[in-house]
Amino acid sequence: xxxxxxxxxxxxxxxxxxxxxxxxxxxxxxxxxxxxxxxxxxxxxxxxxxxxxxxxxxxxxxxxxxxxxxxxxxxxxxxxxxxxxxxxxxxxxxxxxxxxxxxxxxxxxxxxxxxxxxxxxxx
Numbered sequence: 001x002x003x004x005x006x007x008x009x010x011x012x013x014x015x016x017x018x019x020x021x022x023x024x025x026x027x028x029x030x031x032x033x034x035x036x037x038x039x040x041x042x043x044x045x046x047x048x049x050x051x052x053x054x055x056x057x058x059x060x061x062x063x064x065x066x067x068x069x070x071x072x073x074x075x076x077x078x079x080x081x082x083x084x085x086x087x088x089x090x091x092x093x094x095x096x097x098x099x100x101x102x103x104x105x106x107x108x109x110x111x112x113x114x115x116x117x118x119x120x121x122x123x
Contacts, residue, residue, distance in 0.1 A: 001026045001112075002025070002026040002029065003026045004113065004114035005023045006021065006094065006096050006116060006117040007022075007023070008020040008021050009094060010119070011121075012120070012122070013121070014087055014121055015085060016086050017083060019081070019082050019083070020036070020083065020094055020096075021080055022079045022081075022114055023078050024077045025077065029074060030053060030054075032098040032099065033050060033099050033100075033101070034051050034070075034079040035048070035051075035096070035097050035099060035110055036050075036096055036097075037096075038090075038092035040091060040092040040093075046061065047061045047107070048094070049061065049064065049069075049081060050070065050099075051079065052102055053102070055071065057102075059103060061105070063089075064083075064090075067083065067084050067086075068082065068084070069081070069084075081094070086121045088122065090121050091120050091121050093118050094116060094117050095115075096114045097110035097111075097112060097113045098110060099111060
């Protein structure tokens with residue numbers, strides 16, 4: 001079992017930055033690839049980014065490439081999402097999740113999920 005708790009969401013103006021954190025507890029965090037997803041009202045959950053268990057490999061959804069960076073610190077059992085050049089269309093609830101598969105951007109392959117943190121980008 002892995003428990004995930006996101007933090008760092010909030011309200012930011014377009015062009016600004018936020019860093020989300022996801023703290024993990026439970027089973028060995030460092031063995032799980034991790035991902036970030038987001039869901040806006042009335043829309044399907046969207047893949048944002050994923051990182052391998054070691055942190056050596058990452059990949060991103062097309063809508064955030066070049067603006068967002070995923071990273072992890074296995075010593076702190078934490079995964080991060082640095083979000084720069086934010087746009088109003090980035091407004092959503094952001095979720096971190098853990099999977100035993102790599103690579104994958106399909107939400108159905110992620111077994112453990114956090115409760116989400118709201119990110120709102122004003123124009």
